[in-house]
Amino acid sequence: MEKAEKRRPGRPRSELSKNAILDVAYWQVMERGYARVTADSIAKAAGAGKQTLYRWWPSKAAVILDALAEKGRARIDRPQEAAIRSGDLLGFLRAVIPAMAAVGPVLRHLMAEAQFDPKLRAMLRERLIEPRREPLRQILATRVADAHKREALVSAIYGAIWYRLLLDEPVDEALAVELAALAPPAR
Amino acid sequence: MEKAEKRRPGRPRSELSKNAILDVAYWQVMERGYARVTADSIAKAAGAGKQTLYRWWPSKAAVILDALAEKGRARIDRPQEAAIRSGDLLGFLRAVIPAMAAVGPVLRHLMAEAQFDPKLRAMLRERLIEPRREPLRQILATRVADAHKREALVSAIYGAIWYRLLLDEPVDEALAVELAALAPPAR
DNA sequence: TATATTGCGAGACTTGAAGTCTCGCAATCC
């Protein structure tokens, strides 16, 4: 049902350009900072036309979000798997927090853009927020029985991290330790 | 030392224009929404020149922040005083959370702009964030002895509220109840 | 009163990036 339309007439989408755009978006944003990356600079450096970018993504921010989500899958989610299986909250936070801090400047700008753009907000929730929230829920499942309480705790933990990122306050291992202590002990 | 320079030569700042600008900024942003308020629209409606606005504030966002902080003092801080004195965390959150939710759309946009502008970020912390954080610290003082733990809890509580505001998730009384339960009971 | 100084409203102007449009060429399907 998805792939029924696999072969449409006309020239197919260039995977080469797609990958080049995502790659350039990621590196430019890391090296120059979000503000100094433009749709033009991405397209130019990727050897692509600006239209090609806008054909597949609705905005510049969407490209960067996509690029970050791509990289994140490999760099963030893998290291956490052990912690998730063993319900090790502290271990989980010790992996998540430095990873988020490392891309903090990008995250903060994406969150900012998302405030002006509901579509991007939905995309952000879907690609970055929710995928990280679910594992935390699993870890907390054995400690907090009530679903509402659990959800509030999820908001408190990720909320604290985002809050500090957005306000230029320390996002470090000490925070991981304190946040881990917020949850009731495993039973 | 501050007011020694009270009388400088030249025409003094017009308090009339200043107040008109702050007032218009507040109401326009409430009625039209942040995105549809421009420096021009504020100046026009306030019967002021755009230069007058930029002479006293560094950016459009700074005006709106100032306007919001002004109103906030009366509407938010007053009702909380009783809760603060009695160390009533739940009462405090029951006052703060609806107040923040009521101006949520403005808060979210200010936080967003602040991500692109370090000066505005400092102003935001100073005018909106810190003044609300201090009372919470006082309430928690009797419950959490360790200063680092207390600070983490402050980040968790306000973080959760902001996180939900920014992500369009419920910021309501239920959240107040759950967040209040995060703190250890008063001794 | 005279002069220097600073603020005022009005509005023209500059800037810069986001997003759109157009062109001629390339790759694919039928």
Added chain:
DNA sequence: GGATTGCGAGACTTCAAGTCTCGCAATATA
């Protein structure tokens, strides 16, 4: 071979932020 869709290149449009300029108003000092 014709229809269709994507491509790179780059011109073009749009829009709001912020600056500049002008002539006038209000204050200080002399």
